Amino acid sequence: MAEPIENVAGRKRMDQGLHECEVFEDGSDVMEGNMSWASCQKNPGHPSFIPYPDFRVEHLPEEWRSQDVFKQVSELAERAVKLRVGYTSMARPEGFPFYNVRGTSVIHTGSGWIEHVVSRSDTPCPCLDCARNDSPHQGEWLEVNVVTACHVVYDAEEARSTLVDVHYNTKASRRNGTMKTIRAYDVLKSDALEDACVLVCAAHDLANIQLSFPLKVSLQPTPDLKLKRDDPCLVISHPHGHPKQITVGKVKDADPSRPEGLITYSSSTCRGSSGAPVIAFYTESSRAISQSSVHSMGGVSGGLNQGSCVYIKLE
Numbered sequence: 001m002a003e004p005i006e007n008v009a010g011r012k013r014m015d016q017g018l019h020e021c022e023v024f025e026d027g028s029d030v031m032e033g034n035m036s037w038a039s040c041q042k043n044p045g046h047p048s049f050i051p052y053p054d055f056r057v058e059h060l061p062e063e064w065r066s067q068d069v070f071k072q073v074s075e076l077a078e079r080a081v082k083l084r085v086g087y088t089s090m091a092r093p094e095g096f097p098f099y100n101v102r103g104t105s106v107i108h109t110g111s112g113w114i115e116h117v118v119s120r121s122d123t124p125c126p127c128l129d130c131a132r133n134d135s136p137h138q139g140e141w142l143e144v145n146v147v148t149a150c151h152v153v154y155d156a157e158e159a160r161s162t163l164v165d166v167h168y169n170t171k172a173s174r175r176n177g178t179m180k181t182i183r184a185y186d187v188l189k190s191d192a193l194e195d196a197c198v199l200v201c202a203a204h205d206l207a208n209i210q211l212s213f214p215l216k217v218s219l220q221p222t223p224d225l226k227l228k229r230d231d232p233c234l235v236i237s238h239p240h241g242h243p244k245q246i247t248v249g250k251v252k253d254a255d256p257s258r259p260e261g262l263i264t265y266s267s268s269t270c271r272g273s274s275g276a277p278v279i280a281f282y283t284e285s286s287r288a289i290s291q292s293s294v295h296s297m298g299g300v301s302g303g304l305n306q307g308s309c310v311y312i313k314l315e
Helices: 007-016 031-037 067-079 128-132 205-209
Strands: 080-085 108-120 141-149 161-167 180-191 197-201 232-237 245-254 262-264 279-283 288-299 306-308
Touching: 067 080, 067 108, 067 232, 067 279, 067 288, 080 141, 108 232, 108 279, 128 180, 141 180, 141 205, 161 197, 232 262, 262 279
Parallel strands: none
Antiparallel strands: 080 108, 080 161, 108 141, 141 197, 161 180, 180 197, 232 245, 232 279, 245 262, 262 306, 279 288, 288 306
16 A cells, blocks of 8 residues: 655645746647757757767766766666656645646656566556456566656556656657556555655566566665765656656765755756656775665756655565
């Protein structure tokens, strides 16, 4: 059962206001996404956004150019996904993003990443398509946990109207079948203070999902925030609902005293980046170690961006 959202925790999000939350409204319309990209005022021309297929080790800061770091970034980038949320819950509190469109089907999009994949065969597939079918999918299916921001997907009601696009790496991905879409059916954890949400999805297409995401792999960050100023920081997202992009910057502040372990970074983000994985590196025993965060806000602290370096434990 999903953990309940504490309304008091939503004060952080209410106080900040929608303009800092980087969701992309009406992202289902491809033309609207192209117009938003072209007219973007936050990052005109998007010079710092690297299309994922073009990302190379040379894009890393010089002192961090190693195959070990590049491999860690590539593995997380493969798990980065785009979310299309098709319903806004009536439970969103006043002042929270999209409160004004509660109960409607206004679509908004964000980003996230696949944290965990488990093969299941002990129960019929619980996805909505199977629930509506007199003969639901039997045999093996995949339970897929997806991490995003709470202001992207607020609760289980919104999760049931959320589609997750996997491998949306190029514009051709939709046409050539590389991109796969899976459907969420529940929320495992949602925390408005940490601005983190874990969706649970179901996938039948074992060949295309399982090969890229080995079973029982978890990307949970450590509880201790070890990052420091000027450590490299990358954001992997779907800005303006576009195919996957990577931006490279630096950690500007890391505050382990806050319950959500906030970090501030210079890596560029845009509308549609909310919920994206933020990966930062620090050195431990001469080895590069990564910590993952959830991109939460844009345009804070003098134009920098901010995320929660959360430790998500699923009971």
